[in-house]
Amino acid sequence: MTWHTNELSPGSLLVQDGNRVVGSINRIAGDDASAPSLDRWRVEILWGDGGGDITFEGSDYTHALAFVEGVERTLAACIRQRWMAMS
Numbered sequence: 273m274t275w276h277t278n279e280l281s282p283g284s285l286l287v288q289d290g291n292r293v294v295g296s297i298n299r300i301a302g303d304d305a306s307a308p309s310l311d312r313w314r315v316e317i318l319w320g321d322g323g324g325d326i327t328f329e330g331s332d333y334t335h336a337l338a339f340v341e342g343v344e345r346t347l348a349a350c351i352r353q354r355w356m357a358m359s
Contacts, residue, residue, distance in 0.1 A: 275344045277337075287317065287340055294318055297336050300329070317343050 277285040283299030295317035302310025313336035317326040328339040
């Protein structure tokens, strides 16, 4: 698994595994347009295993990317563990 981002427009990115979309990262404008520091970044990772999507909201873009990386690593570890249990 190697996820990457693909910018749709400023403040809106797709999270992809190859050509498959696995989620999105979107900037949410703060209440005060003159204070961009109030902007938030919302991450949604598509998850079809009955629990709903995996979501996160952080104060900056680097936190959003770190969350995506953590989800990717966790899912990769779960897949490895399942594969090893089946062997």
